[in-house]
Amino acid sequence: MELKLLYLLLVLSFLGVDAAVFTLQNRCGNTVWPGIQGGEGKAPLMNGKGTCLTGDCGGNLECSGAGGAPPSTLAEFTLDSPVDYYDISLVDGYNMPVSIIPLGVSSSCKTSRCLSDINQACPEGLQVRKNRRVVACKSACLAFNTPEYCCTGEYSNPQTCRPSNYSNVFKDSCPLAYTYAYDDPSSLFTCEGADYLIRFC
Incomplete structure (x- = not known):
């Protein structure tokens, strides 16, 4: 059986009394080991050991605050x-489809999703292959490490850091996802008082 890891970044900054409940649902045809990283000062979750095709933490399923190795799809939260x-x-980068679905609230809280298999459309210079099959797609920053793609140096503000041909491949496939550093208007969602379903595939 093939294993994949989707790394989830949960920035758990609780300011109120109530905590959100996260439910993980795997609709993929293979096993998913989600990597979960809490915010600063939060106790890590104990996830054991194992190696994954993408998003691996050096053979540990608990990333000890360092995060999984990119490329991997991230579900990010700042709570309350x-x-x-x-x-x-x-x-x-990208490794698999994911959705964030708010539960128990009105329709004003929107679902964020990336359901396309970007691995199938991944440009050759960004591909991560295992056994001749594309298993993940790097971001241009990860692949080429230049200020233009990483939004650093003279490109470190919204006026100079613009979408690239590479980030547009991601945006065309997943219009609700962040595809470069300043992609806030179409990609950041807010909600109040919700629990969350995180669905793989």
Whole structure:
């Protein structure tokens, strides 16, 4: 059986009394080991040991605060600040489809999703292959490490850091996901008082 890892970044900054409940649902045809990283000062979850095709933490399923090795799809949360902020980020690349679905609230809280298999459309210079099959797609920053793609140096602000042909491949496939550092308008969502379903595939 093939194993994949989707790394989830949960920035758990609780300012209120109540905590959100996260439910993980795997609709993929293979096993998913989600990597979960809490915010600064939060106790890590104990996930054991194992090696994954993508998003691996050096053979540990508990990343000890360092995060999984990119490229991997990220589901990011900042909770109760004073509302919840959440997004799906492809800034570090992509490895599998994911959705964030708010539960128990009105329709004003929107679902964020990236359901396309970007691995099938991944440009050759960004591909991560295992056994001749594309298993993940790097971001241009990860692949080429230049200020233009990484939004650093003279490109470190929204006026100079613009979408690239590479980030547009991600955006065309997943219009609600972050695809470069300043992609906030179409990619950052807010909600208040919700629990969350994180669905793989």
